[in-house]
Structure formats: C-alpha cells, structure tokens
Amino acid sequence: MELIFEKSRPGRIATSIPKSDVPEVAITDIINKNLLRDDVDLPEVAEVDLIRHYTQLSKRNFGVDVGFYPLGSCTMKYNPKINEEVSRLPGFTSLHPYSPVKFSQGSLQIMYELRQYLSEIFGMADFALQPAAGAHGELTGVMVIKKYFEKKGQKRSKILIPDTAHGTNPASGALCGYSIVTLRSNAEGGVDIDHLRELMTKEVAGLMITNPNTLGLFERNIEQVSEIVHGRGGILYCDGANANAFMGVTKPGDLGIDVIQLNLHKTFSTPHGCGGPGSGPVGVRRDLVRYLPLPRVIKKRRRYDWKHDFPDSIGRVRAFYGNFNVMVKAYTYIRTLGPDGLKRVSETAVLNANYVRERLRAAYDLPYDRICMHECVFSGKRQVKESGVHTSDIAKRLLDYGYHPPTIYFPLVVPEAIMIEPTETESKETLDVFCDTMIAIAKEAKENPELVKSAPLTTAVSRLDEVKAAREPDVCWGKA
C-alpha cells in the first residue's frame, strides 16, 4: 500500500484555515527572520484521500471488535461502547487542566471517586491516578518504595524480582537505582520460598511479585511470602496487570500487598488504542499515602479541590493529572458493573481460562498442570520435537483462521510458551471454535508442518523480514 507521502500532490489541501480577523501585520515584524522556517514538509492531499488512506489502513489492522484476541497478560476484553460515548462529552474533553476548580468539579469528582472505588476493590488505603500506563505506575510505585526507605534513613540497594516477571519490572527497578536480583520459581510455578528466605536481607527494599503470576497461577504461599518480606522490613509490591482474576474475590491489601499498580486499559475495559493511551494508577497501604505523586484531589464538604502541599511526596511523574479521559471510561465501567458485576467478571475470566486449559491439554503440553486463574500457559515443545513447528509458526497460522494469536515466548521460564487469556467477554461458542482451531493446527503441525511454517497465507503481507528491519533500520521515510 502506498504511503501518504506517495499520495501527496503539490497544491492539494484537506483543510482550510480561517481568514485572519485581526489587523494585518507582517510575521517578520513580530518574529525575527532567523527564528522562522521557510516551509513545512508535510503531505498534500485532499480530504477524501486522507479518509481513504486511513480507512484502508484500518482494514489492515485487527482489534477486539474484529475478532477474538486472547493475548495473554493483556486482558483484551470487549470495550463497551457507552464508555467511549460518555468520555467524548464536551464537559470532559474541552476542559483545560488549569481551569478554575469551580469549572472542574465534575472532573475532580470522577478522579476522587475513582480513587475510592479502586481502594475498595483492591483493599488499599488510597490510589494515585497520575501514571500514564502500567510501566509508569510501576516506576511510580518503586519510587514510593525508595522514598519510604530514604525517609526511614535506611539504605537498601536491591530489589527482588521473580524469573516469571514482565520485563517492565526489572526495568522500573533499575530506573530507581536498584540492582535487580532474580528470584527463582518453584516446581509449581510459585515463589521458591527457600530462595526468597536466602535473598531477602536487610539490603533488599522489597519484592515485586505479580499475582496471579505470569503463568496465570495464584501465589499459594502468599502468606509466607508476605511474612518473609515484611519480617525483614521489606515492601511487598504487586504488579496488578493480572487484576482481572480476582475482583470481588480477594483483596491484595488483605494479602499483605503494600503497593500495587493497575492497568485501567486491561482490567477496567478501556481500549488499548494500538498501544496506548493506558492509565496506571498506583495504590498503597496507609503509611505510604504521603509519598504518592502530587497534586491530589481533596473533598471539603461537597466541594472538590486540588491540594499540592505534600512535603513527603515523590513529586510529579507526569505533567498535569494523568490520562483523565481514560479514567472517565474506567469510572463508567465500574458504575455499570457494580460489585456483583465485577465479581462475575473475575469468576468468568477464570472459568473461561480453565475451560480453554481443559480443552487444549491433550493437544499441547501444559507445563504447570493445575487450576489456573485468568490465563493459561501452554508450551509448544512437543510440536517442535515432533515436526519442527515452533510456537511462532502456530501463532502465524492462527492469523489465517482469523484470530489474534496468544502471547508467545513469555513467560521466559516456559520454553515455546503460548499464553492464552480469553477474558470474560467471550462466549462458550467463541472458545469452542478457537480451541477446535488450536487442535486443528496441532494436527496440521504433525501432518503438514510446511503449511504451518509458511503461514500466514491470507494476510495483507506475509512474514516480514525482521532481521533486515533491524540491520538496515528505516524508521523515517526518505532517510534510509
């Protein structure tokens, strides 16, 4: 498909600018010529060209509204349309962040009450909504930990991270100056308690776990984990990427979690927009609230206001208050579902994952064979051994059947990993057809491996040369 630059023709325009209604003055009388540019090199197309270009591009893209999207760890549930609709109300979109608080009471109410709801759902004392995405929330959470020890006058230089963790965890820890120590998983996919005991010294600021972990397994020894970490004065951090598994069932705060970050674009159904905007609220236990980012919304009688005076705060992690418009969608979702709805979400997400686990266990290896939470992780090891078909081939073959493939090659502890997260919004029929397809691909792998290896055969482009992309980088048209 042509690039927009290749469609450009000198003199075409897609928009017109109003005529100036103020007294005419030469720009060079206002701004010195040496500060001005001559021209701006942007495409010249008509409006219809623009619309067709992007409409054609959209047809070369796959979203949840197009089909099943069991991308593990990403919670690609259906995004209710009403959330989109109300988030576009002009009262929300047209407001400047520095508007007088008198003009902003509605926005402040959304933020204040969203914090309260999240605190109740996760059993934390309070939340901060400023972080723009999950990894940003992690970074903020680790900053809170750093500040906590700084205020206590304790020097702790290390942070423990399980071998199953998302890459953002060690990266966030490192950005806060911590050295990363990897904690082993045990045979059943949980924290290796003996290893934790050995590693958890007075030099360790805390442990960043993901619960349920990235194998989709609930940390059975959470009580012991909490005792060991807290017993040595550490902080127990939870990556809340997998929060879709336990809403209304249990609360991380009750399990001993001190800091948690969420992903509103996963658990709370706000769409992921091809990679953002997300929103990564951070919740903390009571004595850590003072370290959260500023400013914070407060409520005095029935009036909301901003408060900036938090001397112990880590400061700002972003300009303004966070991805407000995303919060409107999450708020609407929570109000729509209510407490029984949220519980049914988690129960069904877990039911669906276990159903898929059960249906596929004969066709694919299941390295951790036990009840899972909201996602299940298979291994394509058998297929590699039998016919040289890799997990990546299976994923590409799924494209031909009209699916977005599961997350693959993650977590790193499972060779040829296939991580399936169906979410609660998928019906039994959808899961059945998907499982039938996975079983059929396993059969194809055996009987006709070349077919699977040559997939996809039906997409706009076939397999792309990633090595060339990295060796001869072309990230800007006309510059390569």
Place this chain on the structure above:
Amino acid sequence: MDYVPHTPEDQRQMTEIIGIKTVDELFSDIPEKYKLKGLLDLPPGLSEQEVTALIKGISIRNAVPPITLMGAGVYNHYIPAVVDHIISRAEFYTAYTPYQAEISQGILQAIYEYQTMIARVTGMQVANASMYDGASAMAEAAGLATKTLSREKIVIVRSVHPEYRQVVGTYAWANGYEVVEIPYGKSGQLDRDALSNAMDDRTAAVLVQSPNFFGVIEDIAAIEPTVHATGALLVSAFTEATSLGILKPAGEMGADFVVGEGQGFGNPMNYGGPYLGIFASTDKFLRKIPGRLAGATVDKEGKRGFVLTLQTREQHIRRERATSNICSNEALCALAAAVYLVSLGKNLKKLAELNVRKTHYLKRRLSELEGWDAVFTDPVYNEFVIRCPDPKMINRKLEAAGITGAYDLENDYPELGNSLLFCATEVLTREDIDRVVSIVA
C-alpha cells in the same frame, strides 16, 4: 450490566467439562481466610441508560468555557472532524500494541508515517512512536544523556515549564543525577552567561524549551556552541506543537534531541490527558532512544511492510539493562496527531501564523491598558507574560464571565511580581479578544 455472555446452561456445561461443581472451586489456591465473604462496598450496577444519565450529570458539573485564555502547556486548538472519525475506527482503538505485524500493518504504517512527519517538523532524523507526555519525554532524554555520556549533571533553564522541571527532578532523584537550574534573562530568553558558567565536563545535557514557558522563542542556534563545547547534549523541548509549523526547527540548529508535547496536534485538552510525548533525535542515537519504533522492511515476496524494530533497546528483551521501562505509549494520540498533520499539511504554517497574529493583537490591546506592561521584549509565539495591576482580581472577573483566565505566575515565578501568562490561539475571534479586553479593563 456485566458484558458476560454466558447463560446458566453455558456455565453448567463448562464447569462440567473442567470437572468442577462450582466456580468457587477455581479459587481454591486463595487461602480461605482471604476470600471476601460479602460483596465489595461499591454503588450498585446500572443499565446503560442509567449510567449515561449519571455521567452526563457529572460532566455538566464541569463548565465548558466559551473562551479559554489559558495555555501554559496545553492549547485549545480547532480539531478537524476527520481526526475523530479516524481514531474512532474500532480496528485502531480496540487493538493492542502491534506485536503481530501481519495483522497490524495499519497502525505500523500509520506510526511509520507519524515518525516521518515528526522528524520533518522537528528537523531531526529519527522520531519514536510516542512517549507518555512532553514532561516524561524530557525526563527520558535527560536520563538517556546521563547514561550515554556517563555524566551526572543536567542543566535546565528556569523558563522550562514548571511541571516539566518537577518531573525531571523526580526522575533525576530516583535515578541519581543532579539537576542545576539556570535563570532566564531580562528579555525572556535564557541567560547565556549563566549557561556558560553552568557548563562543565560533568554536564550531560542542557534542557531548554522553545517557545519557553513565557511563550518566548529561544535562539537555539546561538546557544548550541556553548552546550557542545563541553561535550554535553542539547535537548530542545516544546509544549506547543503548532509552533513547529512556523519556527525554525531545533534539529536544524544543532539540537541532539527534540522532545515535547504533541497535544496541540489534534488532541483535545481532556483536563490534562491523554496526550503524547514527542521524542526525536539525531541518527546517532537511533539504537539508544526509548520507546517503540516502527520500521519498514519487506515480506517473503519482497512486498513493503512494517514491523516494530530495534526491540533490543526495550524492556521486554533487555529487562533491567533497557534504555527505559516504557511499554505502552500513546499510540492512538499519535495516530490523531498524524491525521491532524496530514489534514493540515502545508497549512500548518498558515495556522501558526494565525496564532501569532491573534496573540499579537491580544498583547497589543492589553498593553494599551493603564498599568499593563509586557514583561519580556523577545519575540513570542502564542503566549506572553504581562504585568497587570491585580492578577487575581482579573482572573476572578474573567471567571465570573465564564471564561478560563490566564496563568497566574505568582507561585512558580514570584520574581515576576503581578504577572499573568496569556495565550491566544486561532479559535479566539477578534470579538472574543475585544470582549476579554473590555472585561479586564
């Protein structure tokens, strides 16, 4: 309403196949004493009709001002109708990060085109697929400079947006480098002597904003030799993206990084977000910059296609040794920016000129008032600082008229005395401006 499609019969069949009697059994890994006995203490669920009424009711507790005189990092621009039409296409907004390139060619190509347009407007060779916002983009550039040069000091100009300076400060504290602030000069541009004095062989980067927080356009070409003389890197930032339509790009004047806020390109003000951080650099840093990069390549048949590339920079491969921890960015906002830039095309320059003219008119009219004086003499884009008799009273008068007033500089710049930062974009008509002048006079 919970959006779960299962009927009781579906659920019965599924539990039977799994081999359990009740769904509760699936949660047996959770110690019994930690299981909630009752429901969460939340308001009861609502139908779509009820929730719509509820949220509409909350939205009208906000006032939508007919006139906004506030800029200060977020700008009220007209957004062409095409932008919302495109970003409302579900194939875009309901997709995840394009990990599976073959079914993500749409967004990958759109991002590649976005990167190209950003590189062109900033005058750089490389731009990434976006960061969280302008402030975090600046902080990432500072961090990258300290790591790349193994130096531990950042110099930042006081006329950089106060919240950007705070974000840089937070990241610097966490990552363990020092931030030194240098003043602006009398005429509004940075104090060049102070810059020279601050530079040493420990300095990793100089962070400057143009137009700066006061709307004043910095002379990047003039400071570039001073910054590079000690081997430091020059990070030129902006908060008002439309200024790129008219100002000489920092990339053409020797900046190593251009970072900034892309909100002005087709994204609504949204009470602070989501926006998009723009991050651009010279070729030299291609393999070091944070964030996603879409790159062109070919498929098995030699057909052009796009992938996420140079991923070895990123956290999911490099973990604690990654350039940055960023994962999700602001892709849909970047798509909006791309559509906006295609829609405006070469008219971006005309639009920027209109902003300059409106601002010039507002500035002239206010300066004519008794006791009102522009504080800086250096040229501005679409914002300016003006000293006036009683800033608080003026903003109260505007607020009483339903208008979002100007930014009061008292807290962030007490040294400026009674000063307000006014902004005028293309959406203000002459009539609006005249009305504002008559209210504050």
